[in-house]
Amino acid sequence: MSRPARELAVQASMAFDERVASHRMRLPTDFPLYKGGALRDGVVAYETWGRLSAKRDNAILLFTGLSASAHAAASPADPTPGWWEAMIGPGRALDTDKWFVICVNSLGGCFGSTGPASIDPAVGRVYGTRFPELAVEDIAAAGHELVRGLGIVQLDTIVGASLGGMTVLAYAALFPRSTRRVVSISGSAAARPFAIAMRSLQREAITSDPDWLAGDYSAHRRPAAGMRMARKLGTITYRSAEEWQQRFARAPRQAVKPGGAPNDLLRAPFGAGFAIEDYLEAQAQKFSRTFDPNCYLYLSRAMDRFDLAAHRGSFAAALEPAGIEHALVIGVSTDILFTPAEQREVAQAFERAGARTRLLILDSLEGHDAFLVDIAQFEVAIGEFLAADRRLGATG
Amino acid sequence: MSRPARELAVQASMAFDERVASHRMRLPTDFPLYKGGALRDGVVAYETWGRLSAKRDNAILLFTGLSASAHAAASPADPTPGWWEAMIGPGRALDTDKWFVICVNSLGGCFGSTGPASIDPAVGRVYGTRFPELAVEDIAAAGHELVRGLGIVQLDTIVGASLGGMTVLAYAALFPRSTRRVVSISGSAAARPFAIAMRSLQREAITSDPDWLAGDYSAHRRPAAGMRMARKLGTITYRSAEEWQQRFARAPRQAVKPGGAPNDLLRAPFGAGFAIEDYLEAQAQKFSRTFDPNCYLYLSRAMDRFDLAAHRGSFAAALEPAGIEHALVIGVSTDILFTPAEQREVAQAFERAGARTRLLILDSLEGHDAFLVDIAQFEVAIGEFLAADRRLGATG
Numbered sequence: 001m002s003r004p005a006r007e008l009a010v011q012a013s014m015a016f017d018e019r020v021a022s023h024r025m026r027l028p029t030d031f032p033l034y035k036g037g038a039l040r041d042g043v044v045a046y047e048t049w050g051r052l053s054a055k056r057d058n059a060i061l062l063f064t065g066l067s068a069s070a071h072a073a074a075s076p077a078d079p080t081p082g083w084w085e086a087m088i089g090p091g092r093a094l095d096t097d098k099w100f101v102i103c104v105n106s107l108g109g110c111f112g113s114t115g116p117a118s119i120d121p122a123v124g125r126v127y128g129t130r131f132p133e134l135a136v137e138d139i140a141a142a143g144h145e146l147v148r149g150l151g152i153v154q155l156d157t158i159v160g161a162s163l164g165g166m167t168v169l170a171y172a173a174l175f176p177r178s179t180r181r182v183v184s185i186s187g188s189a190a191a192r193p194f195a196i197a198m199r200s201l202q203r204e205a206i207t208s209d210p211d212w213l214a215g216d217y218s219a220h221r222r223p224a225a226g227m228r229m230a231r232k233l234g235t236i237t238y239r240s241a242e243e244w245q246q247r248f249a250r251a252p253r254q255a256v257k258p259g260g261a262p263n264d265l266l267r268a269p270f271g272a273g274f275a276i277e278d279y280l281e282a283q284a285q286k287f288s289r290t291f292d293p294n295c296y297l298y299l300s301r302a303m304d305r306f307d308l309a310a311h312r313g314s315f316a317a318a319l320e321p322a323g324i325e326h327a328l329v330i331g332v333s334t335d336i337l338f339t340p341a342e343q344r345e346v347a348q349a350f351e352r353a354g355a356r357t358r359l360l361i362l363d364s365l366e367g368h369d370a371f372l373v374d375i376a377q378f379e380v381a382i383g384e385f386l387a388a389d390r391r392l393g394a395t396g
Numbered sequence: 397m398s399r400p401a402r403e404l405a406v407q408a409s410m411a412f413d414e415r416v417a418s419h420r421m422r423l424p425t426d427f428p429l430y431k432g433g434a435l436r437d438g439v440v441a442y443e444t445w446g447r448l449s450a451k452r453d454n455a456i457l458l459f460t461g462l463s464a465s466a467h468a469a470a471s472p473a474d475p476t477p478g479w480w481e482a483m484i485g486p487g488r489a490l491d492t493d494k495w496f497v498i499c500v501n502s503l504g505g506c507f508g509s510t511g512p513a514s515i516d517p518a519v520g521r522v523y524g525t526r527f528p529e530l531a532v533e534d535i536a537a538a539g540h541e542l543v544r545g546l547g548i549v550q551l552d553t554i555v556g557a558s559l560g561g562m563t564v565l566a567y568a569a570l571f572p573r574s575t576r577r578v579v580s581i582s583g584s585a586a587a588r589p590f591a592i593a594m595r596s597l598q599r600e601a602i603t604s605d606p607d608w609l610a611g612d613y614s615a616h617r618r619p620a621a622g623m624r625m626a627r628k629l630g631t632i633t634y635r636s637a638e639e640w641q642q643r644f645a646r647a648p649r650q651a652v653k654p655g656g657a658p659n660d661l662l663r664a665p666f667g668a669g670f671a672i673e674d675y676l677e678a679q680a681q682k683f684s685r686t687f688d689p690n691c692y693l694y695l696s697r698a699m700d701r702f703d704l705a706a707h708r709g710s711f712a713a714a715l716e717p718a719g720i721e722h723a724l725v726i727g728v729s730t731d732i733l734f735t736p737a738e739q740r741e742v743a744q745a746f747e748r749a750g751a752r753t754r755l756l757i758l759d760s761l762e763g764h765d766a767f768l769v770d771i772a773q774f775e776v777a778i779g780e781f782l783a784a785d786r787r788l789g790a791t792g
Contacts, residue, residue, distance in 0.1 A: 111559050129665075193644045193672040201628050203666040208621045210606055214665070225604045232597050241590035241732065248589045250703065269525075269610070269695045270599040272700035277596050278410035278588040299664045304668035307646065336637065336732075389720070 021045035021070035021105050021112040022077035025149050027142060034137035041121045044142045045105040045112025046070050047078070047089055049336065050096030052150070060094060060157045060386075061147060061179070062103040063139065063164030063171075066299050067291055069111035072103040086375045093383035102150070106163065107142035108134040108298045116215070116294035127294075129215030136163070136299045136306040140171035154178060157386065161185035162338065163299065163373045166306050169346065172322035173311040180218070181326040182350070183382055185371050188340040189308035189315045194305045195337045198237050202230035203300055206293050216296050227288035228298065232280045234287075240334035240367040246278060251275040308349070315345060316352035324355040328385040330378065331361045332370040358385070362386050405616045412418035417466035417501050417508040418473035418700065421545045425536060430533035437517045440538045441501040441508025442466045443474070443521070445484055446492035448546070455546070455552045456490060457539060457575070458499040458784075459560030459567075462695050463687055465507035468499040482771045487780035490714035498546070502559065503538035504530040504694045512611070512690035523690075525611030530694045532559070532702040536566035540574065550574060553782065557581035557767045558734065559695065562702050565742065569707040577722045578746070579778055582731055582768050584738040585704035585711045585745060591733045592700045594633050598626035598694055602689050611690050623684035630683075636730035636763040640672060647671040704745070711741060712748035720751040724781040726774065727757045728766040754781070 027042040047070045052059060062072060064083075073088035074081055082103075088094045094101050105113040108131075116131040147155060158179045160168035172182060188195075209226030211217055253273050257263050263278065271277055311318035327350035331343030339376015340361045347359035362377045364370040371378050423438035443466045448455060458468060460479070463720035470477055470486035478499075484490045490497050501509040504527075512527040543551060554575045557562035561583015568578060584591075605615055605622030629709055649669050653659050659674065723746035727739030737756045743755035758773045760766040767774050 145539075190646060192637065193640040193646070193670065194632070195630045196646075196668055197628070197640070197672050197676060200666075200668055200670075200676070201625060201632070204628070204664075205601065208625065208663040209604075225497050229597060229600060229604065232593070232600070236590070236597070241588065241735070244589040244593070250586060250589070250592075268600075269603040270596075270697050271750045272592055272596055272697055274589065274592050274596075274700070276593050280593060280596075301666050301668055304670070339637065382742060 021047050021103075022075065023047060024112055025146050027114070027145050031142070031145070033132050034135035034141070035133040037115060037132040039107075039132065042107070042114035042142070043112070044114070044146050044242035046146055047072065047075060047082075047093075047103050049073055049101045050099050052100040052152070053278075056152050057154070057156060058098065059100045059102060059147070059150070059152045060154050060159060061143060061155050062094075062101060063143060063158070063160035063167040064103065064106060065162035065164055066106075066296070066303070067287065069109075070103045070105040070113075071111075072101075083372065087379060087382070093379045093386065095383075095386070099156070099386070102146065104143045104146055106139045106167070106299065108139065108295060108302065110292035110295040115292070115297050117292035129294060129297075131294070131298060134302050135170075136166045136168045136302050137174060139163075139167045139302070141172055143167070143171060144175050147178075154180065155215060157181040157183060158181040159185070159382070162187065162368065163303055165338070165346075166303060167321070169308050170306065170350075172324060173308060173318040175215065176321040177323045179322070179324065181328075181385075182355075183328045183330070183385060184326055184330060184346050184350075185330045185378070186335055186343070186368055187346060188306075188338050188342040189349060190306065191304055192339065192342065198233060198337065199300045199304055202233050203297050205229035205233070206297060212293065215297075217293065222288075223293050224288045225227055227291070227293055227296070228281070231284040231287040235280055235283045237264075237337050238367055238369040240336070242334065243365040243367065246365070248274070248276045248279065253278050262299075276358060287393050315349035319349050319353035319355075322353065324350060324353065326385070327351075327355040327357040328370075328381065329357060329359045330381060331359075332364050332367060332374075333361055334365060335368045335370070337368045399646050409462040417443045417499075418471065419443060420508055421542050422540050423510070427541070429528050429537070430531035431529040433528040435503075435510060435528065435534075438503070438510035438538070440503060440510070440542050441506070442542055443468065443471060443478075443499050444493050445469055445471055445490075445497045448496040448548070452548050453499060453550070453552060454494065455496045455543070455548045455551050456555060457551050457567075458490075458497060458545060459535065459539060459554070459556035459563040460499065460502060461558035461560055462502075462692070462699070463683065465505075466499045466501040466509075467507075468497075479768065483775060483778070488776045491780065495552070495782070498542065498609075499649070500539045500542055502535045502695065504535065504698065506688035506690060509538065511688070512694050513688035525690060525693075527690070528695060529699050531566075531776070532562045532698050533566045533570060535559075535563045535698070536570055539563070539567065540571050543574075550576065553577040553579060555579040555778070556583060558583065558764065561648060561700055561734070562699060562744075566702065566716070569704060569714040572717040573719045575718070575720065577724075577781075578720055578751075579724045579726070579781060580683050580739075580742050580746075581726045581774070582728060582734045582739070582764055583742060584702075584734050585742050586702065587700055588735065588738065594629060594733065595696045595700055598629050601625035601629070608689065611693075613689065615790070618684075618685045619689050623687070623689055623692070624677070624792060625653070625681035627680040627683040631676055631679045633733050634763055634765040636732070636761050638730065638761065639761040642761070644670070644672045644675065649674050691694040711745035715745050715749035715751075718749065720746060720749065722781070723747075723753040725753060725755045725779065726777060727755075727765075728760050728763060728770075729757055730761060731764045731766070733764045 023225030206226035212223040329347040426434040602622035605619030608619040725743040
């Protein structure tokens with residue numbers, strides 16, 4: 001079903017490869033970018049689950065949030081659990097007995113697809129900030145190349161959450177009739193100033209770190225303090241204040257860490273001494289070890305700059321040529337980054353563009369992260385949406 | 397009305413004195429601190445408006461937010477407008493034809509009262525992080541010394557917003573029957589993890605700045621990048637997402653600054669190009685020029701650690717000895733730092749402690765900053781509360 005000639009074995013061409021996907025595909029030698037210029041000899045990393053039908057009409061393409069890899073679920077090639085393990089598999093919402101599911105690592109990321117942490121073939125060293133400007137449209141276009149490379153003319157459904165939700169919209173705007181259905185989860189047609197402010201501050205934390213060195217940091221000395229702050233701010237805004245009140249309230253920091261070592265954070269200058277600080281630090285340390293700072297900067301800025309209305313003048317006009325039949329738009333009541341108001345905008349745009357659209361604002365404490373944590377509600381909503389298709393209902 | 401022997405002329409003993417208050421009073425030579433130790437030869441800066449009555453029973457004490465000076469309104473000594481100019485004066489909510497209004501610069505701050513930026517008399521150089529731990533209770537106690545120094549046995553009303561709202565509660569817990577009434581604005585009896593997370597991250601931005609030098613920065617090279625980030629995060633959380641959507645939406649950065657100079661922020665690494673970024677930067681630059689980083693760290697941590705229930709076991713028990721007759725508790729619907737739920741807690745504590753209490757959650761887009769911006773609603777509420785007093789009604 002794939003084209004072996006275009007597929008690469010996993011190789012060590014990445015400067016940073018904490019978790020690469022199990023498959024990669026070459027992009028065209030000169031892959032044009034939305035903001036100008038082209039990417040030479042790029043690759044896109046992906047994983048798949050289930051089997052592509054003979055008619056090649058049962059494919060679901062999944063775009064991820066900013067920090068996720070293409071490893072959305074366990075597979076024979078990589079049996080470790082993925083980031084959406086509960087959602088993908090036989091009998092699950094993305095039922096692999098029925099669907100061929102493809103998850104793509106975002107172009108510009110650092111888990112297998114070409115990005116700022118990759119080697120620039122023109123000069124033989126890491127791109128860094130010499131990587132050309134990345135747009136959400138480029139992530140969509142790289143996904144589209146992959147889909148075409150797999151011999152699929154029309155997807156059944158594109159699914160995406162967060163940045164992936166934006167990518168779904170870019171995909172629909174760029175590629176007419178490329179999918180019958182979409183599921184947009186906590187995405188946005190154009191970010192609002194609160195989210196832009198938060199993300200711009202996250203980027204400032206990284207670029208203000210003296211170890212950033214205008215993007216030319218070494219693999220051995222990366223801007224870890226800036227990355228930790230960026231991730232803490234992310235973590236704060238990905239959840240809800242009410243969830244933390246219930247989980248942490250004013251519980252104190254533990255003197256001893258889970259492993260038994262003394263909690264050295266107790267000596268952090270001007271720490272206040274609360275468990276919430278330990279939680280943020282643990283999240284931040286994990287992230288700063290696994291994600292490339294320049295990739296973060298490129299992807300984060302792309303999210304701020306994405307504006308669906310740049311395609312044909314309005315959100316609805318942008319989506320019209322896509323000819324989407326059914327859209328499911330899901331948001332979360334407590335999401336402060338990708339707000340319920342933005343979900344209503346997205347749903348309205350699909351509706352006006354002619355899609356039969358269902359808008360669902362889930363009541364969850366988990367905020368923007370709900371799709372990763374409060375899985376049960378998403379399972380039901382997405383499972384029902386996918387199963388409700390009459391065309392496949394006969395054969396499914 | 398004041399005691400000249402205890403009052404000092406404004407003098408240049410501060411390492412940092414962008415805006416000192418027009419009056420200062422010495423604290424007792426050894427001023428004991430709530431968390432231990434004592435402060436030697438401290439001073440507290442303040443300003444006053446109106447006249448203290450012969451019976452000394454018309455005094456209103458005003459505690460400020462983290463970053464404000466005691467210059468709440470213009471006066472003959474300093475005719476520049478203050479931070480609450482519209483609220484204080486003849487015929488205004490804090491009517492100086494009737495009331496003697498005292499505003500105190502928080503102990504630990506950098507606008508005249510002793511704090512980490514002051515000279516440690518024991519060694520002849522700036523305290524820096526050798527300043528002892530500061531608690532909200534210490535800010536209250538310094539205010540109480542000032543009140544006693546002015547010969548006032550019982551205040552009519554204590555008013556405070558934000559950190560000042562916390563200080564009002566600490567004052568009531570520490571000093572029985574020291575005031576008849578209180579106005580608590582957007583305060584908290586104990587901060588919640590969302591606010592603690594935000595403030596701990598602000599402090600981390602400062603202490604991660606290489607120019608912080610463990611608090612021993614010079615006046616010529618302060619941790620400005622860290623301070624700017626801390627203030628940006630503050631500014632983001634002091635307002636509401638909805639206000640920014642209405643004010644800025646996705647307006648682009650201006651190529652030219654208001655003064656005519658080119659906007660050099662356009663070249664900031666990984667800026668996204670939106671007006672909201674210029675706004676945050678302008679706020680941040682102003683703040684980083686006028687506020688001392690160590691003072692910020694001490695005051696911010698004190699807010700996190702304040703817990704009214706540490707006094708006698710519960711919020712209500714803490715307030716009982718105060719014998720408050722009337723309490724007005726004001727919060728703002730869109731305040732994400734000092735939430736409406738926290739205002740309800742404060743009001744409930746006053747009610748249970750025996751005060752006739754009015755809780756008012758104002759519908760405002762301005763978030764935590766509403767008391768500084770959306771003045772009209774506060775004028776009415778506070779003006780009515782103060783005027784509704786029968787005792788003074790006969791003479792006022």
